[in-house]
Every structure is written in C-alpha cells, then in structure tokens.
Amino acid sequence: MTTFYLDGQAFDSAEDESVLETLIRSGSSINYSCKKGACKTCLVQHVSGELSAGSQRGLTARLKANHYLSACQCQPVEGLKLKTVFEQDLFVSAQLLERVFLTESVLKVQIKSSENLHCYAGQYINLRRFDGLTRSYAVAKVLDGNVIELHISRKYNGQFSGWLFSTASIGEHLLIQGPLGQCIYKEAYQQDKLILIGHGAGIGAVIGIVEQALAMSHQAEIYLYHGARTVAELYLHKKCLSLMLAHKNVHYRACITATSQADLIDKRCLQIQPFELAAKEHPINRHNRVFLCGEAEAVVKAQQQAFLDGFEYAKIHVLPFEYKDLRSVKRG
Ligand code: FES
Incomplete structure (x- = not known):
C-alpha cells in the first residue's frame, strides 16, 4: 500500500495501481479518457515528493515546466503530493459554431475558440462540455486562426459524439485544451x-x-x-x-x-x-x-x-x- 495526497486528501493505492486508477476506485471525480498517456485529460500538478519515471511522458515542454503530469501514467511513490488543475489553467472557452452531417456517421463540427490556439491540421484538441465530460478530437482544418474544424465519427455508446450528433445546439459553450500532438507538416x-x-x-x-x-x-x-x-x-x-x-x-x-x-x-x-x-x-x-x-x-x-x-x-x-x-x- 502506498499513500499519496491530492489537494491534501490521502489516498492509498494498491500495488501496481496508477494515481488515476486509485482515484477512480476511490470515487474521485477526476476526468480521464484514454488511460494511455495520450489524451492529457487526466493532468494533475506535482507539488512535492518523488515522481515515477514516465509520469510526464509525452507532455509538451511548457506542461512539464509547469509541473503537470498524467495521473494515468504516474505510479505513486510514498508521500507524493499532487493538486488538481483548475480548468482555466489548461482550457480556453469556445462556442459551437456549426454542425453539418457529412454522412450518416460523420459530423463536421466547427468550434470558435476565444483565443488563437495556434493549432494545425493533424494535431488534436480536448473538448469539454458543461458537465465536465471530455473527449479528444483531431483537427481537420483551422480557419481564421481561431475556428477549428473537426470531423467526428458517431461511436457506439459514445456519450460525447452521441451528444454532438443529436443534442448539442449552435452557440453551445465548450472548453478547449490544446493543441496537442505532432502529426503535422513542417x-x-x-x-x-x-x-x-x-x-x-x-x-x-x-x-x-x-x-x-x-x-x-x-x-x-x-x-x-x-x-x-x-x-x-x-x-x-x-x-x-x-x-x-x-x-x-x-x-x-x-x-x-x-x-x-x-x-x-x-x-x-x-x-x-x-x-x-x-x-x-x-x-x-x-x-x-x-x-x-x-x-x-x-x-x-x-x-x-x-x-x-x-x-x-x-x-x-x-x-x-x-x-x-x-x-x-x-x-x-
Ligand atoms: S487518461 Fe488520457 S492521458 Fe491520462
């Protein structure tokens, strides 16, 4: 058993459990998606204590310099202290601008970000809706600096894609994290x-x-x-x-x-x-x-x-x- 702390609260992690797995088992409301260190939705911030190797794998230099780590990639070390990340530290506000069906199962979505995120086709962003549900989507195009186009497939049981396909309305308030990833032309x-x-x-x-x-x-x-x-x-x-x-x-x-x-x-x-x-x-x-x-x-x-x-x-x-x-x- 290893004890670590998140926002001052103690959590006991079982052998081989990551910080994220311990938090999920304990009923904590942390956001996550891929559990593989790819999507960056589970970021937390390091306060003190030893960090296991790989906790910051795949993060940008800026995120590392600001002491972020992926909870799903971090094996807790006794006495490790972490804190949750405020939405405004990582996310910027955005609005749903357009929704167009390209086929029955592919939706074109345009999102207008409140600031220029300097992103490119081939990167990805994390979209968060009103209830905190967050998903990663690939950037297909960037228009006028702050309008981002995504092509989204409808997923079986997909909570976010299902919502975008059938319920979300134009003007809907969203949050964007990113851009992330390096699958881009140089x-x-x-x-x-x-x-x-x-x-x-x-x-x-x-x-x-x-x-x-x-x-x-x-x-x-x-x-x-x-x-x-x-x-x-x-x-x-x-x-x-x-x-x-x-x-x-x-x-x-x-x-x-x-x-x-x-x-x-x-x-x-x-x-x-x-x-x-x-x-x-x-x-x-x-x-x-x-x-x-x-x-x-x-x-x-x-x-x-x-x-x-x-x-x-x-x-x-x-x-x-x-x-x-x-x-x-x-x-x-
Ligand atoms: S859940 Fe995707 S990076 Fe941790």
Whole structure:
C-alpha cells in the first residue's frame, strides 16, 4: 500500500495501481479518457515528493515546466503530493459554431475558440462540455486562426459524439485544451515524398495536412490514401479528386476494406487495405515520410508494419483516434 495526497486528501493505492486508477476506485471525480498517456485529460500538478519515471511522458515542454503530469501514467511513490488543475489553467472557452452531417456517421463540427490556439491540421484538441465530460478530437482544418474544424465519427455508446450528433445546439459553450500532438507538416519536409493514409474520418486531418503542405510549397510527390469500409464512407472522394486535378504532385487512391462492394468500378476504388497498397507502391526510401490518421487499430497496425518494413521511426507520424466506451468501465 502506498499513500499519496491530492489537494491534501490521502489516498492509498494498491500495488501496481496508477494515481488515476486509485482515484477512480476511490470515487474521485477526476476526468480521464484514454488511460494511455495520450489524451492529457487526466493532468494533475506535482507539488512535492518523488515522481515515477514516465509520469510526464509525452507532455509538451511548457506542461512539464509547469509541473503537470498524467495521473494515468504516474505510479505513486510514498508521500507524493499532487493538486488538481483548475480548468482555466489548461482550457480556453469556445462556442459551437456549426454542425453539418457529412454522412450518416460523420459530423463536421466547427468550434470558435476565444483565443488563437495556434493549432494545425493533424494535431488534436480536448473538448469539454458543461458537465465536465471530455473527449479528444483531431483537427481537420483551422480557419481564421481561431475556428477549428473537426470531423467526428458517431461511436457506439459514445456519450460525447452521441451528444454532438443529436443534442448539442449552435452557440453551445465548450472548453478547449490544446493543441496537442505532432502529426503535422513542417517546412523541413519539403523535399520528402509524403505518403498519407486516412482511415475513416481520419481523412479529414489527412487532407488538412496535405493542404498545409501545399500552402507551404511542398516540392516532392504527395500520395493520399483513404481507407473506408464502404464506398458510401468515402465522404471526401470529390475533394480528393479535385486536389489531384489541381496539383500535379498530388495522387489519390480510394481503398475499400469491406469484402463486397458493387460500385467499386464506378468510383475507381480498390479493394485493399490502404497501407498494403501504399507499401506495394512505395518501396522503402529514406526520403519517404508517412502520416497515419484515423481509427486507432488500423493506425497502430500500419505504424508497426511501416517500422518493421524499415521506415525510420521518426518519419512515421501518427494520430490514432483512441476510443473508450466508458460505460463499460467499472468506476469506484
Ligand atoms: S487518461 Fe491520462 S492521458 Fe488520457
């Protein structure tokens, strides 16, 4: 048993329990989502005592300098003192500006932040609603500095996505934390061949990264793949085709992953996993750079395969959409 303190209150953690697991078991109202150190919704602040290795893994230099740590990644050490973070320390206020159905299961949402967050397509933000429920979403586009566009898939039992799809109204008050993540285009990549794969609604962020690259005068070839289960889910097919027509260095492939699709020929789609096709079309080369965005399982699998195939780890940029059905998680 190890005792640590949060806001002066003592908590006894069982062996191998993280700070977050102890707080959940004790019925504390801490926010969390991924439990993997990715979403940063469980941040707390270090006051005193020894910190276990990895407690601050993946945090930005600014968050580390301000003594933040992820409760889900922190193994408590006897006497560790922590304090909760005030919303205003990490979040800025925002409003729901627009909600448009792109398909039955993908919603385009625009959020207007009260300040310019300097974020880019391929990063992600944490959105918090009135009751504290918080979820991470990928940035597909940034308009006028402080309007952020997200493409959100409807999740089975998804509390936040379900609310956005059916109940949230325009003007709704929200809080934003971020931006977070580094799956973004940088000027230093201008001469690299870019291979970008969007799985499901990940295509929104992928197109945002392509548009960013084109705006920064990217020189080399850009290969864009969209992996969708069905033809109907290729919701940005026309947009991808127009990008290909407008820019001679942009190439687009639509990949259908379900087993039978009658209209594959009409849409000029291929029935193959997008990473499998990309690997066939682009032999490993040190000038290739890969971006993978979308459904976590597909992204992580492609990331592992790219690494095993010989891609430099630093040239594989990923934005997996982690999802947890929190109603199946036992609390307290
Ligand atoms: S719950 Fe700790 S980082 Fe996501």
